[in-house]
Every structure is written in structure tokens, then in C-alpha cells.
Amino acid sequence: MKKVLIPAFLVSGFLAIIMMIMFFTGVIDFNNDHLEALINGNRHYIVKKYDKALDAYKAGLTQKPDDERLNRNSGLAAYQLNNYEEALKYYEKAIQNVERYLKTGNSNLKLGDNASEPNGKLKFYQQAAEIYKQGIIKFPENVDLKYNYEYVQKKINELQNKNDQNHQDSENNNDNKEDQNNKENKNNQENQNKDNQEGSKQDKKQDNKQDNKQDNKQDNKQDNKQDNKQDNKDQNSKDDKGSDNKDGQNKSQNAEQNKDKSNKNNSSSLSEAENGQDKEAIAQAQRVLEMLEQQEEESLKNNQEVKNSGKGAEHDW
DSSP states (O other), X not given: OOOOOOOHHHHHHHHHHHHHHHHHTTSSOSOOHHHHHHHHHHHHHHTTOHXXXXXXXXXXXXXXXXXXXXXXXHHHHHHHTTOHHHHHHHHTXXXXXXXXXXXXXXXXXXXXXXXXXXXXXXXXXXXXXXXXXXXXXXXXXXXXXXXXHHHHHHHHHHXXXXXXXXXXXXXXXXXXXXXXXXXXXXXXXXXXXXXXXXXXXXXXXXXXXXXXHHHHHHHHHHHHHHHHHXXXXXXXXXXXXXXXXXXXXXXXXXXXXXXXHHHHHHHHHHHHHHTTOOHHHHHHHHHXXXXXXXXXXXXXXXXXXXXXXXXXXXXXX
């Protein structure tokens, strides 16, 4: 059999081409700085110096930022330092394995636990549940992914129920507050109406008082006028009665004077009768005397009537 000889330069050229392809594709790296950074970081990580380990991994990522091993180890170190958001950034470029889904889901779970707002908690819990779910689809045999999914799903349900209860309580409080405000407004309105009624009653009372005062003043004025008129009338009546009494007294005095005169005349007449006047003269004198006595009795009778009918007379006859 005849051997085929291949020139040495062809073999060397072919090997050179293969080496160049491997170099450009990253299979062969003549610069080993990122490998040294990976080894250095692992040394710190083993002794739990996670901050120094992370610094070493970051130094290697400056040389090769897409290296899966450096990104995976950087995520682990950041997770141990409780830098969960930073760990998520590194896990995105890590190797697609079970650990990546577990650590990514766990980082979201930790962020949810540390969140203060209910909505923030719910957001991270839902993201963790979605990561676990994706890992279960790719690795259905993994028990840890299933357990973590059920755990975070339970927290989601509890948080949603709590939010619903808080929302219901808030609505009830708002309703109670609105009812309280309505009740207070109603009481204020009733008090206002009561105050208005009392004010109106007070005004009415004041008006009635003013009217009564005016009426009383008018009545007193009218009564005073009537009293003055009555007093004037009584005074006039008193004056009239006094005048009547005075007239009666004068009349009585005149009657007495006439009687005395008549008696004198009678005495004279009797003397003349005794001296021989006729009986006719005596009879005439007798008639005159009877008339005078009758007038005197009438005068006395009038004076007696004035005394009995006189009200509040100054003199008692």
C-alpha cells in the first residue's frame, strides 16, 4: 500500500486555523486573569468571607462579563450578603440549572419578606412563584422547587386575604365615618333648628313683651285718661253737689228767714187779730204759715237726699 505524505506546512497551517477559531470563540483563552479571579474568590467564599469573594468575582467579570461561573458565584456571594437585588442581576447570566431557579426564586421571596408595603410584598411573592413554576417545568423531579412554590403560593393567598380584609375594614370604617358625619350633621342641623326656634321664640317673647309693654302703656295711659276724666267728673259732680248743698243751705237759710219773718208777721197778725181783725185775715195768715212750713220740709228733704247720695262729700250735713 502506498503511503500518502502530507506536507508539514499544511498540517501546521491547519492547526493554526483551528487554534484561531477556538481563540475567537473563547474555547482557548491565553489570558487567564478571570480564572485566577474565580479561584481567588472561591478561596474567600469557602472561609465565608463573602465580601472579599464578591470583590474577586467582580474583578474577573471585568475581564469576562458573560462568564457563567463568575456570574453564578457572584450571585451566591451577594445572596449571602443579603444583597438580593444584586444577586438577581448575576443569576440572570448564570448556568441554566436547578440552582439558578431556586436562588432566583429565593431572592424574590426574601425581597417580599423585607418589603414594608403589602403591594410590594405581593409583587415579589408573585415573581418568586413564577420562577419556581418555570423551574418545575424544566426540572419536574426536583422536590425543592415544588416545596418552595407551594410555600410562596400560601403566602400569596394569606396576603391577598389580608388585603381584602383590610379593604373591607377600610370600607366599613369609611361607611361608619360617613354615618358618624351624617349623624353629626343631623345633630348639628337639629341643634341649629332648635337654636333658631329658641331664637324665634325669644324674639317672639321679646316682641310680645314689647307689645304688652306698649299695650300696658297704652292701657295705663287710657286708664289714666279715664281716671282723670272720672276724677274730673267726680270733682265736677262734687262741685255740683257742693253747689247744690250750698244752694240748699242758702235756700234753707232763706226759708228760716222767711219763717222768722212769717212768724213775726204771724205774731203781728195774731196781735192784730186779738186787736179786732177779722177772721179772714187770720185764716190767710194761717195758710201762709202752712205754705212756709211745707217749703221748709221740702228743703230739709232735699238736703237729706243730697247727704245720702253724696259720695265722698267733704261736709256732712
